[in-house]
Amino acid sequence: MISQLLLQSLSKDKLSVFLFHKVPLHCDPLVPHDLTLDRFEYLLDHTLSRFNVLPLEEAVKRLQRGRLPRRAACITFDDGYADWMTGALPALQKRNLHATFFITTGQLGGLPLWHERIQAAVRSLPSTLLDLGIPSMANLSTATLTDRQALVVRLEQELKYLTLAAREQALLRLEAAAGVQPEALPRMSEALLRHLHSLGFGVGGHTINHPILNLCDEKEIVKEVAGVREQLQSIVGGVIAGFAYPNGRPNADFSSRHVDAVRRAGYAYAVTTHWGVANPTTSPFQIPRFTPWAKRDWHATFQTGRNLLERPVQIPEGLD
């Protein structure tokens, strides 16, 4: 009860936006810290149940007009995963909760998300020392499950900050060593995307190829930011209002020119991955988001309460 009163008073004119990704039914031993469906449902029932969940587009408008209810929160998902269909989606519907899904469209009819390709390849790599031709990663061991878990983390760190062309080259080398065909891996479909939209869930852009925008040239920025909006609008037959910056850390992953590109592309708002909550002075193009990671109910609720005190980092914006 005390925590509910505290939440009520701390949340005035503040918008908490929760961020999720893949929500698998079972824990994958290769990535044991990923949120599973039972933990996601536990969070919905014990932490998010303390909030008034609103559609994100509506919440951003209400925040700007000073008409946000207390304990306002939104639920968001990034990337696009086939398992949403049988996991996250029914869990949300059962509780009548709205969510917005930010989609990386390159996987629709193309190859899976880059980090999904890493995981699939590491699972199938032979148990011998390996050289992927990445200078900082010589003589990699895949002998034990712990080695493979560490390798997934290392590869994600190393490949994340490569250009798209260099990342693709490294992925192809990794998949050749593992004997994996990326076309055969599960990924999100256009049918699932249309299904989400037809049910009234929010759909937003999360680029075509999930690059670090700071590493893109001007042409790539337009393609990744405006191009994804056009693709999504033609698939769902509706207006796409929101964008999520890939990796999402202000300054490290995107800069003011990317915020400008998002405005110019016609979006009404954008979300980052910086912790904190939006207040009426927060730019609608830099709404922070947060994922409570604690396993215990009281701890996840404490993390969410503490997040209400985080000030959002804002990159100064160039237009207007």
Ligand SMILES: [Zn+2]
């Ligand atoms: Zn992402």
